[in-house]
Amino acid sequence: MRAATLLTLLSATTAAFGELYTARKAYQLASGTWIENISQRGGLSWYTRLTRLDSPVVQEVDPSHQHGGPRTIYTFPDVTNATGIAELAADQYAVLTLNQVNDATTVSVWTLQASGNPTASKVIEGVAGSELLNGLTAISSTIVFATDTLSGGIVRINLETGVADKILSGDAFAVGINGLKYRAPYLYYTNTLEGTFSRIAIDPATGSPTGEAEVIASGEVLVGADDFALAYWTDAAFVTNFEKNTVVRVDISAGTAEVVVEDIPAPTSAAFGTSGGLYVATSGTGEDGGASIWAVVVPDETFI
Ligand SMILES: *[C@@H]1O[C@H](CO)[C@@H](O)[C@H](O)[C@H]1NC(C)=O
Numbered sequence: 295m296r297a298a299t300l301l302t303l304l305s306a307t308t309a310a311f312g313e314l315y316t317a318r319k320a321y322q323l324a325s326g327t328w329i330e331n332i333s334q335r336g337g338l339s340w341y342t343r344l345t346r347l348d349s350p351v352v353q354e355v356d357p358s359h360q361h362g363g364p365r366t367i368y369t370f371p372d373v374t375n376a377t378g379i380a381e382l383a384a385d386q387y388a389v390l391t392l393n394q395v396n397d398a399t400t401v402s403v404w405t406l407q408a409s410g411n412p413t414a415s416k417v418i419e420g421v422a423g424s425e426l427l428n429g430l431t432a433i434s435s436t437i438v439f440a441t442d443t444l445s446g447g448i449v450r451i452n453l454e455t456g457v458a459d460k461i462l463s464g465d466a467f468a469v470g471i472n473g474l475k476y477r478a479p480y481l482y483y484t485n486t487l488e489g490t491f492s493r494i495a496i497d498p499a500t501g502s503p504t505g506e507a508e509v510i511a512s513g514e515v516l517v518g519a520d521d522f523a524l525a526y527w528t529d530a531a532f533v534t535n536f537e538k539n540t541v542v543r544v545d546i547s548a549g550t551a552e553v554v555v556e557d558i559p560a561p562t563s564a565a566f567g568t569s570g571g572l573y574v575a576t577s578g579t580g581e582d583g584g585a586s587i588w589a590v591v592v593p594d595e596t597f598i
């Protein structure tokens with residue numbers, strides 16, 4: 295997600311695309327809305343579930359229906375914003391919230407059971423030393439990792455014991471660290487300010503690094519990088535760049551990054567749908583006047 299301190303606003307009009315890629319707006323939300331994160335393609339839940347940074351809610355859209363949402367499924371009590379969401383099991387999520395009162399922010403961690411009559415339990419209230427936990431990814435059904443965008447580093451959260459500790463820090467995890475995804479054995483992450491897409495191998499049981507952090511791709515096209523989706527059929531990542539209004543494809547083995555979609559207004563996250571297709575969600579800060587969800591066709595996607 296983009297923190298207020300990281301903003302550079304650019305505006306966008308119509309979508310223009312790289313060769314063979316197409317993008318169309320699938321859903322438009324009301325003015326003043328901001329989608330922070332979408333979750334899909336663990337393939338476990340049918341609905342695309344999303345968090346809203348402008349209010350403490352989780353919503354869902356039915357990716358197969360043009361008029362299938364968004365519908366609010368849960369409102370977190372006594373907090374102001376929802377940031378990261380990560381799927382733990384079918385219809386079960388870990389969700390990060392912020393409570394911003396005056397100048398103080400409290401970061402909390404919840405588990406959400408999203409089917410039927412949704413319920414949530416607070417696992418941690420007030421993660422010590424963090425003002426903005428942002429990207430969130432599940433390592434297992436009980437361990438999630440989150441990026442600390444404002445002070446740098448990656449925090450491990452044990453949902454069973456309620457313990458949160460910063461386990462990765464230093465130059466490779468600098469301020470501006472943002473999107474985060476785990477695909478064994480690597481934890482992949484972006485840095486918005488440095489314009490990098492990196493990874494580090496970790497032990498899934500402890501979260502401890504089992505190798506060195508490596509920058510896979512970097513450069514001006516990645517300055518402004520937010521969250522991303524990992525392709526499931528090839529070794530690539532689709533990174534949203536909210537400053538440049540683009541989707542950037544990173545070829546992980548080749549270490550290259552190229553813009554494949556332009557003019558999606560201020561995109562913040564991306565996820566592949568249960569039955570294929572790349573969904574990109576926006577912060578609603580472009581000329582759209584509200585958050586939107588776009589359906590992007592990736593020409594070489596091979597549905598598995
Ligand atoms: C959290 O929500 C409040 C109320 O909508 C909003 O004023 C504030 O800017 C939000 N925080 C962030 C980090 O966007």
Ligand SMILES: CC(=O)N[C@H]1CO[C@H](CO)[C@@H](O)[C@@H]1O
Pocket residue numbers: 295330331332333334377378379380381428429430431432472473474475476520521563
């Ligand atoms: C920015 C952000 O919160 N990204 C997360 C969105 O949710 C997926 C899992 O559903 C995580 O992997 C991302 O890190």
